[in-house]
Amino acid sequence: MYKLECSTYKVHSRRQTIKQVNKKGLSLMWLDLCIGTLIPLIGTACGAALVFFIRNRLNDDLERTMLGFAAGIMTAASFLSLLLPSLEESAQMGRLSFVPAVTGFWIGILFLFALDEIIPHLHLKSTSPEGPKTKLDKVSMLVLAVTLHNIPEGMAVGAVLAGWIADSSITYMAAISLSIGIAIQNCPEGALISVPLRSLGVGRIKSFLGGIISGLAGVLGTLLMFFAASTISSYLPYILSFAAGAMIYVVVEDLIPEMSKGKHSNLMTLMFAFGFTCMLILDVALG
Numbered sequence: 530m531y532k533l534e535c536s537t538y539k540v541h542s543r544r545q546t547i548k549q550v551n552k553k554g555l556s557l558m559w560l561d562l563c564i565g566t567l568i569p570l571i572g573t574a575c576g577a578a579l580v581f582f583i584r585n586r587l588n589d590d591l592e593r594t595m596l597g598f599a600a601g602i603m604t605a606a607s608f609l610s611l612l613l614p615s616l617e618e619s620a621q622m623g624r625l626s627f628v629p630a631v632t633g634f635w636i637g638i639l640f641l642f643a644l645d646e647i648i649p650h651l652h653l654k655s656t657s658p659e660g661p662k663t664k665l666d667k668v669s670m671l672v673l674a675v676t677l678h679n680i681p682e683g684m685a686v687g688a689v690l691a692g693w694i695a696d697s698s699i700t701y702m703a704a705i706s707l708s709i710g711i712a713i714q715n716c717p718e719g720a721l722i723s724v725p726l727r728s729l730g731v732g733r734i735k736s737f738l739g740g741i742i743s744g745l746a747g748v749l750g751t752l753l754m755f756f757a758a759s760t761i762s763s764y765l766p767y768i769l770s771f772a773a774g775a776m777i778y779v780v781v782e783d784l785i786p787e788m789s790k791g792k793h794s795n796l797m798t799l800m801f802a803f804g805f806t807c808m809l810i811l812d813v814a815l816g
Contacts (some may be wrong), residue, residue, distance in 0.1 A: 561701065565690050565708045566751045569682065570744045572712025576719025577740025586728040587720065590796070593788045595717030597797035600784035601804025602714035603682070603776050609812040610689055610707040611773035617698050619766040629766035636767070637774025641681060645782065650674035652783060668726055668739070675722045675743040678783070681775030682711050683750025688772040690751070691758030692765055706815035710808045715744065 587595075612630055619626040649660035651670035658670055665673075689707050692699035723740035727733060758768045788797045 562690060562755065565686060565704055566748055568705070568708040569686060569711040569715050569747050569751075570741075572715035573679070573719040573744030573747070574741055576716035576721075577723040577737050577744075579720040580723035580727050580733050580736045580740070583720075583724055583727075587724050589791055590794065592721060593791065593794070593797050594800045595721060596784050596788040597800035598804040599714040599717050600780045600788060601801040601806075602710050602808045603780050603784070603804075604801075605805040605808035605812070606685060606707055606710050607773040607776045607780075609809065610703065610710075611685055611769045611776070614689075614692060614699055614703075615766040615769040615773070618692075618769070629764075630770040633767035633770030634774035634777075637681070637771040637776075638778050640771070641677075641775045641778035641782075644677060644680070645778075648673055648677060650677060652787065668729055668731060671725060672722060672739050672743050674783075675718060675740075676746040678718060678779050679715075679744055679747035680750045681772060681779055682715070683747030683752075684754040685772040685776055686711060686747070687751035687754030688758055688765075688768045691755045691762070692769065694759060695762040695765060702815045703812070706811040709815070710811050711747075713807065714804065715747070719744065 612634070615630040615633065616626055619629045622628065646660060649658055649663040649665055649670055650673040651658045651667060652674050663670075686704070686708050689699055689704045693701050693704045719740040722743050723736040726736035726739045731739070754768070754772065758765060761768075788801070
């Protein structure tokens with residue numbers, strides 16, 4: 530009788546392809562995928578829940594501090610969890626091992642640039658919407674702006690989870706550390722959508738749900754990237770760097786300008802560094 534070569538499933542072991550996993554292992558794999566996917570969404574929900582405890586709006590300095598922290602985590606995650614593994618996976622190319630990382634990185638940048646141009650959205654504290662003209666109200670465009678943030682974050686988690694499933698150097702705990710890091714930086718992002726919605730007159734429950742909805746884009750990004758990377762695992766270095774480019778675009782185009790608005794303060798720079806070191810600690814301690 531035909532016997533499956535992979536009869537057991539170990540959380541920390543490598544998998545060459547999804548087909549090599551038996552029914553029990555496959556169910557556990559799906560469980561791990563769900564865990565990695567839902568952790569960032571939980572972070573968004575926790576941040577959005579602040580709308581039930583804050584009466585009016587967030588202090589400007591607090592908003593900028595939270596944005597600096599989120600920018601630091603995303604920058605560190607882009608390099609530590611995505612670009613470095615991309616270079617490691619293409620090391621056999623020798624001096625040309627930079628090609629997949631550079632190519633995927635630029636494709637990610639241009640992909641987010643295209644989304645930024647075709648999706649109408651409104652950034653925090655901005656009075657001029659970006660993207661094509663639309664009849665959408667201010668609330669909807671604020672939600673779309675944060676949704677644009679969550680798409681590359683979700684793609685990053687999906688790419689790393691796919692790398693763990695494939696025969697790569699990425700471990701399960703490395704994927705989980707990235708998910709936790711994204712969840713931590715999603716906390717302030719969840720608050721930065723729900724609380725402003727409340728200040729615009731939206732009910733607390735609807736404001737909370739608005740934060741959750743923006744986080745669902747990350748879940749969709751994770752699943753799409755996971756299945757895409759799983760079917761074309763030979764292009765994993767390109768996919769990892771693609772996600773890195775998308776995240777860096779959000780940091781440079783949105784988070785850093787937003788945290789730099791208003792009166793100059795070194796606190797935002799320190800919070801950026803704090804977020805960066807938090808992700809560094811997670812990546813080394815867990816990955």
